[in-house]
Amino acid sequence: MxxxxxxxxxxxxxxxxxxxxxxxxxYGYGPPxxxxxxxSDDDTTWAIAGYLGQFVIGFVAPLVxxxxxKDQSPFVRFHGAQALNACLTHLIIFVGVLAAxxxxxxxxxxxxxxxxxxxxxxxxxxxxxxxxVAAVKAGRRETYRLPAWISWNMIK
Numbered sequence: 591m592x593x594x595x596x597x598x599x600x601x602x603x604x605x606x607x608x609x610x611x612x613x614x615x616x617y618g619y620g621p622p623x624x625x626x627x628x629x630s631d632d633d634t635t636w637a638i639a640g641y642l643g644q645f646v647i648g649f650v651a652p653l654v655x656x657x658x659x660k661d662q663s664p665f666v667r668f669h670g671a672q673a674l675n676a677c678l679t680h681l682i683i684f685v686g687v688l689a690a691x692x693x694x695x696x697x698x699x700x701x702x703x704x705x706x707x708x709x710x711x712x713x714x715x716x717x718x719x720x721x722x723v724a725a726v727k728a729g730r731r732e733t734y735r736l737p738a739w740i741s742w743n744m745i746k
Contacts, residue, residue: 629731633663637728640666640673641721649677656745669728673721676741680717684710716740 636659643651656670691706720740727734 629663629665633659633665634729634731636663636666637669638725640670641676641725641728644673644677644721645718649681652677665731665733668733669724671745672724672736672741674745675743676717676721676724676736678744679740679742680714682742683713687713 636655640652640655643655652670652673655666656674659666660670661667687706687709691703691709695701695703695706717740720736724734724736
C-alpha cells in the first residue's frame, strides 16, 4: 500500500537528491570521440585533396594524390584510389552516355541528345555531392566507401 503523496516513483541508484547538483555533462553515449591513431593531419589533407581537387584540376588531383602517397599511408591510398576510381567512372559514363545520345540523335531522334545531356547533368550533380560527402568523411579520418555506381573499383 502506498502512503499519501507517494506515487510509486523512486530515484535511480546514484542519482543526486532533489535539489542537488546537476549531473556532469554527457557527450552522447560516452566521452567525445578521439581521432584514430596513426593518421596524421597531413594524411587527412592529402585524402581531402583527392576528392575536392577534382573540382579544380579534374583528373590530375586524385592521380597525384594516389601516386605521391600510396606507399606512405594506407589511409591516403584508400581515399586516393577511391577518388581516382570515382573520376574514371565519371569520365567513362560521361563519354558513353554522350556518344550514345549523339548516335541516337543522328540516327533518328534529336530529343535523345537532350535526354543524354540531362542524364549527364544529373549524374554530375550526384557525383559532386558524393565527392563532398567523401571529403567530409576523410576529414573526420573515416574510411567511407562510395557507392559502386559512383565509383567502379578499378584501382585498389
